[in-house]
Amino acid sequence: MSFSIAHILFICFGLFVLGASGFLIRKNAISMLICLELMLNAVNISLVAFGRMHGNESGHALYFLVITVAACETAIALAIILNLFRLRRSIRLDDATVLKG
Amino acid sequence: MNLQEVVFYILGALLLITGGLVAFRPKPIESALWLIVNFICTSALYVLLGAHFVAVIQILVYAGAIVVLFTFVIMLLNLNPQELGLTAAVPWTSIVLISGTIGVIFLCLHVATPELLKDLPALAENAGTWGTLESFSKVFLVKYVWSFEIAGVLLLMAVLVVGLLAHHHPKAVTAGKSLEKDIS
Numbered sequence: 001m002s003f004s005i006a007h008i009l010f011i012c013f014g015l016f017v018l019g020a021s022g023f024l025i026r027k028n029a030i031s032m033l034i035c036l037e038l039m040l041n042a043v044n045i046s047l048v049a050f051g052r053m054h055g056n057e058s059g060h061a062l063y064f065l066v067i068t069v070a071a072c073e074t075a076i077a078l079a080i081i082l083n084l085f086r087l088r089r090s091i092r093l094d095d096a097t098v099l100k101g
Numbered sequence: 102m103n104l105q106e107v108v109f110y111i112l113g114a115l116l117l118i119t120g121g122l123v124a125f126r127p128k129p130i131e132s133a134l135w136l137i138v139n140f141i142c143t144s145a146l147y148v149l150l151g152a153h154f155v156a157v158i159q160i161l162v163y164a165g166a167i168v169v170l171f172t173f174v175i176m177l178l179n180l181n182p183q184e185l186g187l188t189a190a191v192p193w194t195s196i197v198l199i200s201g202t203i204g205v206i207f208l209c210l211h212v213a214t215p216e217l218l219k220d221l222p223a224l225a226e227n228a229g230t231w232g233t234l235e236s237f238s239k240v241f242l243v244k245y246v247w248s249f250e251i252a253g254v255l256l257l258m259a260v261l262v263v264g265l266l267a268h269h270h271p272k273a274v275t276a277g278k279s280l281e282k283d284i285s
Contacts, residue, residue, distance in 0.1 A: 002106045004218050006211060011113045011146075013207050015120045017200045022124030024199070030129045030175060034136055037167065038123055041143055044159075052150050052221060055231060057240035061248060063155055064241065067162050068252040072259035074167050078174045079266040085178055086270070 008049040015042035029081045029091045033074065040070045109149060115142045129180075133171045140164040150221075152232035 019038035026032045044063050051059020081091055088095050119139040123132050140163045147156035211218075230236040241249060 002103060002220055003109050004220050006218050007109070007113070008146075008150075009207070011116055013203060014117045017203060018117070018120040018124045020199050028129065028180075030171065030178075031132055034129065034132045034171060035124055037136065037163075038120055038139070041140065041163070045143060045146065048147060048150060048152050048155055052152065052231070055222065057231070057237050058245070060152065060155055060232075060237050061241045061245040064158075065248050065252055067158070068255055071162065071167060072255055074170060075259055075263050076266070078170060079263045082174065082177075083266060083269065091178065091180065 005049055005053050009046060012042045012046040012049075015039075015045070027092050027094060029077075029084070029093050029096075032093070033077055033081075037070065037074070040066060105149065109146075112142055112146050112149065116146065129175050130172065133168055133175060136171075137164050137168050140168070150232070154232060154234045154237050 016039050019035045019042060022035035022038065023032050026035060044066055047059040047062050047066070049059075051057060084096055085091050087098075116139065119135050119142060122135040123139055126132050126135060140159060144156040144159040144164075147153075147159060
């Protein structure tokens with residue numbers, strides 16, 4: 001192998017920042033969820049790469065847990081978004097102000 | 102520069118380009134479809150690292166299940182551009198703040214630990230079975246069996262909660278507004 005862990009971490013960093021900035025500038029809920037998936041994916045790459053560096057499978061176990069959490073979170077969040085759309089006819093999070101004090 | 106390095110740099114560039122397209126394309130359906138390309142590139146990176154089982158799971162679970170769920174919901178809602186809020190102001194300062202902070206942290210780590218810059222060890226040094234389903238299962242189902250159980254319970258809870266949410270019908274379009282009036 002002729003690339004180091006720092007190369008892979010740089011790609012993870014770029015993907016995570018892209019996801020975070022997309023999460024901040026997006027207005028509708030589905031796009032924000034997609035950016036969330038992008039961030040989780042960046043973290044997954046770094047987990048597997050660190051597992052590769054140390055030569056054990058602990059990174060894979062964490063990867064498995066992270067994709068489980070990501071799948072649960074996506075399913076529940078999409079159900080909430082569908083309910084929000086039935087309530088307000090819109091999925092812009094600026095309109096979801098029921099919990100505003 | 103050997104072949105692995107060339108493939109790695111091409112994959113890295115593709116990952117960053119498709120990541121940017123996912124984050125900044127205006128319509129959600131375009132974001133979801135670019136997300137599939139991004140996940141396929143991620144899977145190719147896992148193959149390059151030697152983690153074959155993880156590469157297969159990435160395609161099956163992410164590109165096969167999660168993105169399909171996203172696409173299904175986007176097409177079910179069938180939003181018009183006005184509801185999507187495409188003409189919104191962009192707070193560029195927050196992006197610069199976040200990326201700058203993470204970049205400085207990363208640079209400090211990079212300078213502080215020169216071990217990060219060493220090349221990854223070849224696969225033969227790691228007993229040759231790293232990343233296969235067999236070695237992954239031996240670690241995951243023996244050493245990390247409780248995380249496996251917790252993942253199962255979490256999935257069960259998610260199924261129950263999604264069922265409850267699907268049964269719960271909000272009253273009407275104006276229900277939230279009257280609630281707001283009651284609170285204030």
